[in-house]
Amino acid sequence: xxxxxxxxxxxxxxxxxxxxxxxxxxxxxxxxxxxxxxxxxxxxxxxxxxxxxxxxxxxxxxxxxxxxxxxxxxxxxxxxxxxxxxxxxxxxxxxxxxxxxxxxxxxxxxxxxxxxxxxxxxxxxxxxxxxxxxxxxxxxxxxxxxxxxxxxxxxxxxxxxxxxxxxxxxxxxxxxxxxxxxxxxxxxxxxxxxxxxxxxxxxxxxxxxxxxxxxxxxxxxxxxxxxxxxxxxxxxxxxxxxxxxxxxxxxxxxxxxxxxxxxxxxxxxxxxxxxxxxxxxxxxxxxxxxxxxxxxxxxxxxxxxxxxxxxxxxxxxxxxxxxxxxxxxxxxxxxxxxxxxxxxxxxxxxxxxxxxxxxxxxxxxxxxxxxxxxxxxxxxxx
Numbered sequence: 415x416x417x418x419x420x421x422x423x424x425x426x427x428x429x430x431x432x433x434x435x436x437x438x439x440x441x442x443x444x445x446x447x448x449x450x451x452x453x454x455x456x457x458x459x460x461x462x463x464x465x466x467x468x469x470x471x472x473x474x475x476x477x478x479x480x481x482x483x484x485x486x487x488x489x490x491x492x493x494x495x496x497x498x499x500x501x502x503x504x505x506x507x508x509x510x511x512x513x514x515x516x517x518x519x520x521x522x523x524x525x526x527x528x529x530x531x532x533x534x535x536x537x538x539x540x541x542x543x544x545x546x547x548x549x550x551x552x553x554x555x556x557x558x559x560x561x562x563x564x565x566x567x568x569x570x571x572x573x574x575x576x577x578x579x580x581x582x583x584x585x586x587x588x589x590x591x592x593x594x595x596x597x598x599x600x601x602x603x604x605x606x607x608x609x610x611x612x613x614x615x616x617x618x619x620x621x622x623x624x625x626x627x628x629x630x631x632x633x634x635x636x637x638x639x640x641x642x643x644x645x646x647x648x649x650x651x652x653x654x655x656x657x658x659x660x661x662x663x664x665x666x667x668x669x670x671x672x673x674x675x676x677x678x679x680x681x682x683x684x685x686x687x688x689x690x691x692x693x694x695x696x697x698x699x700x701x702x703x704x705x706x707x708x709x710x711x712x713x714x715x716x717x718x719x720x721x722x723x724x725x726x727x728x729x730x731x732x733x734x735x736x737x738x739x740x741x742x743x744x745x746x747x748x749x750x751x752x753x754x755x756x757x758x759x760x761x762x763x764x765x766x767x768x769x770x771x772x773x774x775x776x777x778x779x780x781x782x783x784x785x786x787x788x789x790x791x792x793x794x795x796x
Contacts, residue, residue: 416447417757417758417759418446418750418754418758418760419444419754419757420441420444420445420446420589421445421446421757422447423446423498423499423592424446424447424449424497424498424499425438425441425446425448425449425497425498425499425500425501426448426449426451426490426493426494426497426501427448427450427451427474427502428500428501428503428509428514429450429451429452429453429456429476429768430503430504430531431503432503432547432572432576432581433503433531433575433576433577433580433584433608434501434502434503434531434581434584435468435470435581436470436576436581436582437501437529437531437581437582437588438450438471438473438474438501439469439470439471439472439473440581440582440585441499441588442472442473442474442762443472443750443761443762444750445757445759446499447474448474448475449474449475449476449493449497449775450474450475450477450766451477451478451479451493452476452477452478452479452768452769453478453479453480453481453768454478454486454769454794454795454796455796456768456769457478458767459767460767460768460770462766462767462770465743465766465767466766466767467745467765468765469745469747469765471765472742472747472761472762472763472765474762474763474766475763475766475770475771475775476766476767476768476770476771476772477769477772477775477776477795478768478769478772478795478796479794479795479796480793480795480796481512481514483793484513485789485792486794486795487512487513489776489789489794489795490514491522492779492781493775494514494522494526495523496780497523497526498525498526498527499526499527499528499529499588500514500528500529501528501529501530501531501584501604502529502530502531503530503531503532505532505541505542506530506532506536506537506542507542509530520601523601524599524600524601525595525599525601526601527588527591527592527595527601527602528601528603528604529587529588529591529603529604530603530605530606531580531581531584531608532605532606532607533545533546533547533549533550533580533607533608534550534607534608534609535605535607535609535610536605536607540553540609547569547575547576547580547608548569548575550575550580550607550608550609550612551570551574551575551579551608551612552567553609553612554609554612554613555613555616555619556574556612556613556615556616557569558630558632559630559632559638560638561633561639562632562633562639563631563633563634563639564633565632565633567632574615575608575609575612576608578611578612579608579609579611579612579613579614579615580606580608580611582611583606583608583611584604584606587604587606634685636660640685640688641660641688642691643657643659643665643691644657644658644659644660645657645692645695646721647695647696647699647700648696648699649699649700649702649703649704649706649707650700650701650702650703651703651705653703653704653720653721654704654720654721655708655711655718655719655720655721656718656719656721657695657716657717657718658718659718660717663715664715664716664717665682665716667714667715667716668718671711671716672695672698674694674698679694704721708720727746728741737749738751740761742761742764743764772786772790772795772796773786776795
């Protein structure tokens, strides 16, 4: 039996890429019963004992359906009738053309929350254009602000658009719509666009700009590698450490730890002195290895942490103590988060092969065995 605050919630995920699966992982991590609707032509068999190494696909069952067949569409609509949520990640209009748009689904189930994940949103001049994370965050000012002075903007992986401004925004929207549906008895459409989500993430910087505390010169501000005390530094073994010593008391402790407290240095917030201080720090941090700096600075209030490679994360004592990452079937992956005092979520089933649970899902939704056999013979499901 699933645990977590969303236990008992039934979710249909129309299979997609990137932010959609991330949303599905978040919902299933919180205990929701998420069924992924895969394309029938994606079925390749596969040994359940050897699940795919796709972290974002964990925690749900897979049913494979041919949505080009009327019987396949009707099968999904019967699942909709018994579900609390459906979400999809196609371009605007695709689900309508398949016969599974929000109007049809809400007619079948007036309480369903219908989540839509796109890059540009359901309408607007760009809504029908193809795009990726880098394009969506470019339009919001986020990409322009990330990078070093004199260099091109640096894509921050696809964390800001796909995952933070996309999948996480959709999961939040679905959760809040479920709360409202529980009060009103009515469902609704959640239009989550990565361009909107990335703009939301930039709200803090919009405020700083309005206060005159942020300039558009990349790599010249407090948080964008401009400041010497909010930066990464290479160590003698070619690895890196991170500093975030912004507050005066933390900065004072940093200077004390580095043996610089008695030197005549420019004031911490004197921007004209930042290049000189950064050069001083660069030289100093290359005098010891990363582990040696950990030995000196761990446990202090200088706001320090080693910069770990992804393969190193699982071995750090703090990560191990909190069990921030776990290993399942040989795959190291993040544990469900956030944590709850009473309805603590747990890692669910491993990633499924497309169509692995077709019979199981349809049976659990009340389909008779003869109907399942008919659908399979008609190749409406696989």
